[in-house]
């Protein structure tokens with residue numbers, strides 16, 4: 001592109017240069033934020049499931065596929081021909097989700113695997129089962145989450161519950177599935193973040209909110225950790241030659257079970273949320289950034305996709321704003337190391 005700018009010197013081309021240079025500036029600032037070598041171009045704003053390339057033969061794991069966005073991810077991927085494994089805690093909810101998917105997509109190849117992301121032995125057991133059962137994994141969608149339980153809870157491993165479920169469980173799952181992902185010719189890992197990251201920070205002195213627990217602060221921290229993880233995974237994939245395309249996505253605000261099962265619809269947050277719920281995305285709309293990241297040929301390594309309207313609460317698909325904290329590659333590397341220590345899990349470059 002730079003060579004063409006130097007040699008093409010007509011007036012039309014010169015005005016074209018200016019807009020191209022301006023666009024390049026925007027793209028490079030996004031790229032620098034994530035440390036990826038590629039400039040990022042925004043997706044087609046009206047991209048939808050009809051634009052998804054056939055996924056026949058591709059194998060996906062969707063965490064939290066029993067409701068909300070994860071369910072919609074699983075359904076859309078199955079409709080495009082993919083083999084989909086839904087992983088969540090409750091087998092009955094799993095069976096119900098599969099039944100609902102099959103009503104709309106009778107030929108869906110979808111199955112359920114039980115996992116509790118807030119119990120690292122359960123995460124490791126799932127990864128072990130998948131390594132035995134699957135020839136490879138083409139896409140991992142780190143989607144499951146809980147939001148702002150009013151009281152501080154702890155996971156089986158003693159971690160704060162949101163940090164454990166939303167972030168640390170997915171960190172370990174990705175590490176444990178790395179050998180299976182590396183058997184794919186084009187593996188992708190999509191990690192869900194949130195507009196809440198703009199209020200988030202990583203408190204390295206109290207990562208587990210043991211000294212002070214703010215339900216929304218802990219949620220924002222966990223989702224910021226997810227975003228930093230997605231970018232750091234891409235950087236490490238490039239350095240280590242893992243061949244993974246790591247991409248982050250967020251849904252805007254979507255009507256799902258997240259509030260009901262977190263702070264509750266009767267909480268102050270829930271009441272405010274309920275007042276505006278007609279203006280939010282459906283779960284199917286909220287799933288589009290993830291589905292784009294997981295399947296679009298143009299989805300770029302190290303990018304962050306989400307809706308672009310109303311401070312990214314809803315609207316057409318595009319590149320999401322990256323908060324300064326998520327651009328801090330040093331902090332991301334530190335968080336990675338700390339998480340390895342806390343979880344006793346390292347990403348190994350071994351394929352088997």
Ligand SMILES: NC(=O)c1ccc[n+]([C@@H]2O[C@H](COP(=O)([O-])OP(=O)(O)OC[C@H]3O[C@@H](n4cnc5c(N)ncnc54)[C@H](OP(=O)(O)O)[C@@H]3O)[C@@H](O)[C@H]2O)c1
Pocket residue numbers: 063064065066067068069070087088089090093094115116117118142143144145146165192193194195223250251252253254255256257258259261
């Ligand atoms: N909804 C929004 O407006 C919004 C906004 C920003 C970001 N997000 C993000 O979008 C993603 C999807 O959320 P959603 O809104 O679709 O929520 P949801 O409807 O509540 O779905 C959450 C899913 O996570 C699973 N899950 C929860 N805890 C788990 C655990 N310990 N182990 C395994 N699975 C677990 C649940 O399954 P079981 O209960 O069956 O285990 C469920 O399938 C999350 O990452 C969330 O942070 C949502």
